[in-house]
Amino acid sequence: MARVELTSGDQPCELKTGSRTDEAAPHVVEFKQVSKTYDPGTSKAFTAIKDVTFAVEDKPKIGEFIGILGPSGCGKSTVLRLIAGLGPQHPATTGEVLVNGAPVVAPGPDRGFVFQDYTNFPHRTVLENVAFGLECAHVPEKERLERAAEWVLKVGLDPKKDGHKFPHQLSGGMNQRVAIARSLIMHPKIILMDEPFGALDPGTRQRMQDLLVSLWRELEATVFFITHDIPEAVYLGDRVFVFSQSPGTIVHQLQVMPPDRPAREMQMEPTFLESVRHVRYLLEELERKD
Numbered sequence: 001m002a003r004v005e006l007t008s009g010d011q012p013c014e015l016k017t018g019s020r021t022d023e024a025a026p027h028v029v030e031f032k033q034v035s036k037t038y039d040p041g042t043s044k045a046f047t048a049i050k051d052v053t054f055a056v057e058d059k060p061k062i063g064e065f066i067g068i069l070g071p072s073g074c075g076k077s078t079v080l081r082l083i084a085g086l087g088p089q090h091p092a093t094t095g096e097v098l099v100n101g102a103p104v105v106a107p108g109p110d111r112g113f114v115f116q117d118y119t120n121f122p123h124r125t126v127l128e129n130v131a132f133g134l135e136c137a138h139v140p141e142k143e144r145l146e147r148a149a150e151w152v153l154k155v156g157l158d159p160k161k162d163g164h165k166f167p168h169q170l171s172g173g174m175n176q177r178v179a180i181a182r183s184l185i186m187h188p189k190i191i192l193m194d195e196p197f198g199a200l201d202p203g204t205r206q207r208m209q210d211l212l213v214s215l216w217r218e219l220e221a222t223v224f225f226i227t228h229d230i231p232e233a234v235y236l237g238d239r240v241f242v243f244s245q246s247p248g249t250i251v252h253q254l255q256v257m258p259p260d261r262p263a264r265e266m267q268m269e270p271t272f273l274e275s276v277r278h279v280r281y282l283l284e285e286l287e288r289k290d
């Protein structure tokens, strides 16, 4: 098991991971000095991330929640899409991207992706959208619609009232609930979320945060969650990765308090606000160095 060392007091702690023994399970996700240069060998060549190195260990029956913060354009989405095996970010230019100890070669059902933009299929109903992955897996129609209805309920929608609506008849928050259900119905062990709540109002956003925490606990998955919202990262994360300006690399790995109370409650507590202030300071310091 990787050794985790805490190195500071009241503030969110900087983490160092130590060496592992040979019999340890492979990391769920590991980056070894990963760099990505777009359009290499041309006049447009651009290095988006450089020497990104981290490891997320397998925590059976818990999973880990990683919040990702960093300035716009520093390569956060690039990192997420490399884990997913989605081009043109995949493959990395140099370094190794490993999932469960094996190099990523393509997308797979073990990794679910939720994007910022509402990515539901416009000509499918809510139930048909949620059932999409099961349809691809050739699950019979009756079973897949039943399972979709269960997930529609889990994400706080009403299968009877909302199940037959189309995406254009839903609010942003409802659409994002459908997108989350569509991804999680496949029980991915790794959930990749790229600013999924970016377009929601603060109240809806906090309700979605609570929903996500409860679903994450149920699925016992590893989550990577990109956000520009510091309280959101500090609330949801077990760990927060802070990326530098482009070419992005991880400059801080912080351990923060786990989300063990409702978002509205915890986000008003002095210790929480102090953690947010500390992370904000680190980000502002990065901007000053630019």
Ligand SMILES: Nc1ncnc2c1ncn2[C@@H]1O[C@H](COP(=O)(O)OP(=O)(O)OP(=O)(O)O)[C@@H](O)[C@H]1O
Pocket (backbone or CB within 6 Å): 038, 039, 046, 048, 070, 071, 072, 073, 074, 075, 076, 077, 078, 079, 088, 089, 246
């Ligand atoms: N397909 C591509 N071709 C060329 N450059 C790209 C491509 N995709 C991303 N980039 C560049 O790589 C850099 C990192 O992009 P990325 O989308 O990963 O950043 P980000 O941290 O997710 O930004 P934001 O917070 O604005 O979403 C940016 O400068 C972007 O313009």
Ligand SMILES: [Mg+2]
Pocket (backbone or CB within 6 Å): 076, 077, 078, 194
């Ligand atoms: Mg992005």
